[in-house]
Structure formats: structure tokens, C-alpha cells
Amino acid sequence: MTGESSIPIDVLRPKTTRRVGCWNVRTLYQTGKLAQMVREMEHYKIELLRVSEARWTGSGSKQLASGHQILYSGRTDDHHSKGVAIITTKEVHRSLLEWKPVSERIITARYNSAFAKLTAVVCYAPTDDAEDEEKISFYDSQQKVVDDTPSHDVLLILGDLNVKVGKCNQGKETIMGQQGIGECNNNRESLCTFCQENDLVIGGTIFMHKDIHKTTWNSPDGHTKNQIVFAQHNQFDHIIINKRWRSSLLDVVAKQGADVGSDHSLVLAKSKLKLRKSRKKDQRPPPINIQKLKDTKTMRSFQLKVQNKFSTLMEHPDEIDMETFNNVLI
Template identity: 35%
Template structure:
């Protein structure tokens, strides 16, 4: 099974357009939280090429944002995108005007902060077995595939203004989520990690990260490397030109960093 992974940062501008369709699907309770189930009428075969990506969209709350997202994504090939910082509350499931499936997981209080989401192409939506919200920063989706099912964790890490103890709790929650997943699945962990992995880490973390990343690693980058020690951080291995690596740009465009990463077990 060939999987292509991508990452991109969405522009912050609004386009006019209709709102998304009404909520659909079935919501269930499963131990620690609610989740949505799909019909699972379709299986992703090994001969198929599936394109999986992650994108920090800043917000999708304003009118026209979903339509803008669809417009941007229509210009590239994709099957599933994990989205960060979409800032919607609670857990929900919707359809876009083009028929793509959206699942989102936000805060349970009245604050429109954080938020993660999956958007699944209408041609892939019937392969969804389950989508489970863990928190406003972590969400999982499982796809029916052959010979092995695919599970994706979408994560939105804490920014640098949070205490180390909070960051530790965040990684513990991801690890707990990983421990609960089916062991035989192809598992990807991706999202906005608010961390910088640099070329200086390649020698000490050979096999985990490549050389196509930032110049220097920061403290949060070291934390991510420790977490990812048994995986490959795939987008640090791609020989893309710098302008295609950066996923964060400072206001004014003076500074650029790669802070979004996609990880997968080395056996895959």
C-alpha cells in the first residue's frame, strides 16, 4: 500500500459561500468517550494510492471558511486531511457542499480554542470504520484497508507558553491513545507539534529524523524526538526545497519554520 503524506499551512482569508450541511451520522458511547461510526462499505486496497496530510488552518468558524478549504484542496490530490486549530466546540460530524465528510473534536466548554478535525474525501468516506475524539487536541480515525487497517492520530500540541508539565500530560495522553489502538494497524501520528527538529539532531537520532528540516532543534523538538524514537518522522526525509518544507511563517514573513510532522512505524 503506497501512502503519500503532505503538510501545508492554510492562508488566513475568508471567501463567501453557503454554510455546511446539517450534522449526519451516528454518535455512540465507547468507554471513555463518544465516537462516530461509518458504514465501512469500502476497503482501501494495497494497490491503491492513498494521500494523507496535515494542515494548520488557524480557524474554520467563520462563514465561508469550509468553502475556502474545499477550494484550496481541490487543487491537489488527497484522500484524508487532518486539521489543527479549527476552533470549533464539542464533537460533531458534517458534510461539505461537495459531499466530503468532516469530523471535528473541540473543547467541551464555551471557549473556541484548539480543535482538531479530519476531512475525508467523498470517494474514501465509506472506508471509515470509526472516528473518535479524545480531546480538543487529539483525535483518531480508523479506515478499513487490506491487508491491514489504517489508523491516524491527529494532534495539536501545546505552544511554548505552556508549562513543561502540561506538555508532558499531552504526550502521555497520546501514548495512552496509541496503547489502546489495534496493534496490527498501520498507525500514523501527525499534526502541529509546535516543535522544531533541526539538522543537528540527525546524527543522534538517525533513522528517526532526516536532514530536510530546520537548522536547529529546540527543547520541544527534543521532546518530540524522544516520543518518536521508534518511528520515522517522514517529512524530514523528503528532499523538498525549503519553501515546501516550512509549515509556519511569522507575521511579515521574516521567519519560517517546520513545526508540523508526520510519523509512522519504521516497518511501514
């Protein structure tokens, strides 16, 4: 696990709305592409952006001329394929506690907060037609990352998961809503099982928007469309959040106007930390102050009341039942 030395700030606050993005940009291994992405981040006021198909090799951390920070994880050979990255503003980077380049498909980062720390998992899943062994390996790695995440953390999984979850949520009401689009693909069951086992919610399926603001991928023929899932999606890129902090996810929407020359749309999520209200302890009546009985006048008054109560009972002993007895004592 790689750490970053800084003076941590609170990335999540009850009164601060954070804007998180999710985008498959197809490549960062192209002159001018990174600068173009930063401009779009500034335009949409995005503070943390997940990037897939970065196509950078190795792993590392770099500060950009704009002040943004990029963490990246790629292949260990010289092949410029796959690769994931996290780009954050300077302020959000100051809250970084630690980060880990897991593989060319997964990178994690944990950010500080006084109330609940944020763990962001950025991923790029195998396609629907990939070998089963590759898919199983990916979800095994994802599961280990979730297992290693502290249970109190706000967990956001941000990625191109190559999953179309569709509209129907029958039998899966706990992990998704009915705001998906299109039909599902074969990868759906793997993602749904993963979410059910880890109490996760697919954010892009629970917020009502027009279909154009749910579509996250356009096919080359211009007709086939898929929806992205934000981990807090017919859906390739998704934002997924752990159910414990579901109320902290305010919105997930696709922005068709953002452009970096990709066939995927930018997915924008808004999040504000919502704390649970603490339950008040049961209010119990104050204890009886027996010290008052030391006063002669008070003691006689008390004795008289007790005698009157029991004299009422003794007038009709045959009619006494438990309910009558309790009513007299109250």
C-alpha cells in the first residue's frame, strides 16, 4: 500500500456536495488528451474522476500543471492497453490517506473524513465475450478489495464494468432500481451477485432521468445504446455505493455534452455525507426520593394514600382481579 504525505482534510462533509465523475476515455496515451480531460473536469466542476483505458504502463502519481493529481495503474509490460486512473483536484488530493495500484484493471484510494472516510475503487472489467477465467479473476480481485475496506467507510466503486443491467429489477430490488435502460447482458448476473453479497447499490438505476441522460455508450452504428453504472448502469459504466451510505448519493446522470473523443459519455454523480440520527435513550421516570419520608408530614400523607388505596380493594374482595389491582396501585 502506497501512502501520500499531506495534511489531511475532510473530503466528505454533511454540508458539502462533492461531484464525482466516471468516464471511459479510450486512451490517455495520446498527445493533448489529458489536458482536454482536465478542462472538462473544470467545466463540470468534478473533484474526483475515474478514468479507464488509460493505456499507461506501470503505476505512479503525478501532479499536473493545473494542480490536479493523477494516480494510475497499468500493465507491467510495454503493451499500452487497459489501465485505470484517478484524477482529483488539489483540495481532494490533500485528503488522500493511501492508495494502491492493484492491477491494470483496478486501483483504489482512501480519503480522509472526520465522520466516515471514503474508499474509491476504480475498475475496468473484462468485456462480455472475454474468457470466463478472466472474468472470475477480476471479480475475485474486486472481492478482496471490498473485504479489505473498513466497514464504516463510504465505498464507491467507479468503473466501466461492461455490464448492461437493464430495467427489470425483479428479485434484485435491494441492489437496483427501475431506472435502467435496455436489456441486460451475460455479465449482469456476476455484478448482481457481487452487489448482493456485499450490500451494494447500483446508483445509476435509482434516479429518474430522461433516457438520453442515462445512456453512457453509443455504438458505432449509432443505434445500440448502453447505460453506465456509477459504483455508487443498459449499462457499461457504473457508480456503485454501499447500502449503508446509500442516502449520501444524491444523483447520477450522464452528460452527453462532455467530449474527449470517446464513444462513452461522462457520468456525473453528486454526493453529500448524510449521517444517521442517533437514537435517544429511553426516558425513564426519575427515581423515588425516599429521603422525603423522613419528613413527618410527608410520611403521614403517604401512609394515608396507601391505606385509602387498599381499603378500596377490601370493600369488594370477591371482585378483585389483576387488572383492578394494578389500576388501584397506579
